[in-house]
Amino acid sequence: MNDRRREWLKAAGALGAVLVAGLLRPVAALAATWNKDAFAAKSAADALKSLGASDPAASSDIVIEAPQIAENGAVVPIEVTSKIAGTTSIAVLIEKNPFPLVGKFDFMEGALPFVKLNVKMGETSDVRVVATAGGRNYVATREIKVTIGGCGG
């Protein structure tokens, strides 16, 4: 496995050289984009700005299903559904995490605007979900309390 990785890194290095020569775009850019600025943002507002989703309108058509109290912040299950017609994207942000943006999901070709995932939460915080539909942005917020319980702490 290490070998495989080394090879990959080698390949990446070679690619880097080609890149500098301006002949190719990076593989990652071809296969997938990752919004570095949005993920590096230290506030939810900055992350939304980088996503191009500043000042979303509050909507009750975004349903956030999550526990009211999470026993352990290492795994907090969150299920999100947007009932807004034409939703093409959903972003999940944990307000008080050091880097609030947890994920952004784009839906196409019949995928329903729904995602369920487990996230890490450092402390009790608001969870914000922003949905994009028809070029407009909508938001719903919900608080999840976090208790790190257990023995020996």
Next chain:
Amino acid sequence: MAGPMKMRATLASGYTDVRVLMSHPMETGQRKAPDGKMIPLHFIQNLTVKVNGKTVVEGQISQAVSRNPVFSFRIKGGAKGDKIEVSWLDNRGETNRTESAVA
């Protein structure tokens, strides 16, 4: 190493339910190893869901997704035998993919 993945795609009422499990440490870069050294950031950044070769979900995620990520997605309609493929790419360039037919 890219650890194992497991996927289950099943027909529900009006949609296909895709549940996928991925083995990955999802290191935040803020955790210390027993020897006191910081463990570097290591996390999945991109995941892609395809149905019969067509991309239906593109996800970008951060290190705040829990270790050994589990995701559920829903795709409208669908039929038994549809080929679902999920792949991921992490910040070190490691990738993995899994494929299964809708049951």
Next chain:
Amino acid sequence: MRTTVRAVALGVALAAAPAAAQESQFAQYQKMVAEGSPVELFELVGEELWQKKQGPKNASLEQCDLGLGPGRVKGAHARLPRYFKDVDRVMDVETRLLHCMLTLQGRSREDALKRPFGNADNPSEMEYLSAYVAGQSRGYKMSPGMSHPQEKESYALGKKLFTVRTGLWDFSCASCHGEEGKRIRMSELPVLSKPEAARPLMATWPAYRVSNSTFKTMQWRLNNCFRQMRTPEPVFGSETINALNMYLTVTAKGATYSGPGTKR
């Protein structure tokens, strides 16, 4: 833990009691975590290890007799611990897996027990194997051995061990698991001498444990209890550990095994 889920399922009547209201606060969390658990990944790797040829005899564990005959894994976990004639003693699933590593694969005890308990970065072979074997008993009724004299002895010893005050801080198992409605910090403590508490618990061990971010076995659970009781360390597969496991499993008998589970 699971009792809280049931309490909610039973509805408002129970919630009226203050203790139940207190308990139910994590029920929703525990249910959602169980639904979104990565535990199957461990079953998957365990199955690969079960089939992997290794040791001086270059053999897999596929012919391991977990009590239902060589190679029969389906439903085997739900029938353990039990008496094994070939070794003339009671064994739980992990002790038996160890036995198969020694006999079928020809490995030394030191090699097979180098690391019975792993961690998130490096789970142990025993953990993966336990996950696989347990997963093959999902839906089976738990019926540990209760007829052979040694099985009865093991149960009696386990029952007794449960109440022995020991260690630097004078604890017994019952110190924490002997009274209804108690908590250690925010963790609800099941009264393990009672079937209604032992069933949901034993039906879901071994388990993916969120606080460890990895898979944990029953022997680890007991080992970890003794660590916190400030005793020396119990030997893996010892009569003491098997007897405690036997006592808890017999107390839980009749439950439908639904693990491997997911815990806090």
Next chain:
Amino acid sequence: MITKWMLGAGLAALVVSPLALAEPSDGEVQEIMKRDFRPKGQAKMDRLEQDAVQRVCTASNGKPPPALAKQLEADQMKTIAYPSGGSLIGNWKGGASTAWSGQGMQWHEDPKKPSGGGCYNCHEMSPARTSFGTIGPSLKGFGKTRGNGIETQRYVYGKIYNAKAYNLCSEMPRFGLTNSLTEQQIKDLVAYLLDPASPVNQ
């Protein structure tokens, strides 16, 4: 050896019902445990040696005959080493950190690091801490209701030092007797419970 088990075995015969004849004796259980445990780190095998308190509380399942309990409690009372002279109230801030910590005395831990009392495992104390156990009684506002006179100080110090002197089969560890907490740590815990400035009394 025989004398060592005599007390426990005699009691077992008194309190255990005939139904349990198949059960191993307390002495046998002890022998099995000694065979099945290994020393690890600071947790040596001597920790499995039951003293009279553990033996009697095991044999009687936590309900010792009152006369025997009284006698053994008196013995335990004699073990309490009070600091010489003056107030037993230390620094509540130090007490807070000892009360919060659940670490200490386990086989994987460095014995040189100070142990915690793990108080919140079992007791509610400061209202600021929402994660607390319920195995022991709530101690919230303890000093507010009892004051902090010398008698109360001595009681709290003694109880932390050796809880078995007050209630033979209490589930509370004997923190002083087992050298788990130092004299200063116990004084600080007394302050945490009794000092009017402590968060416990807010």
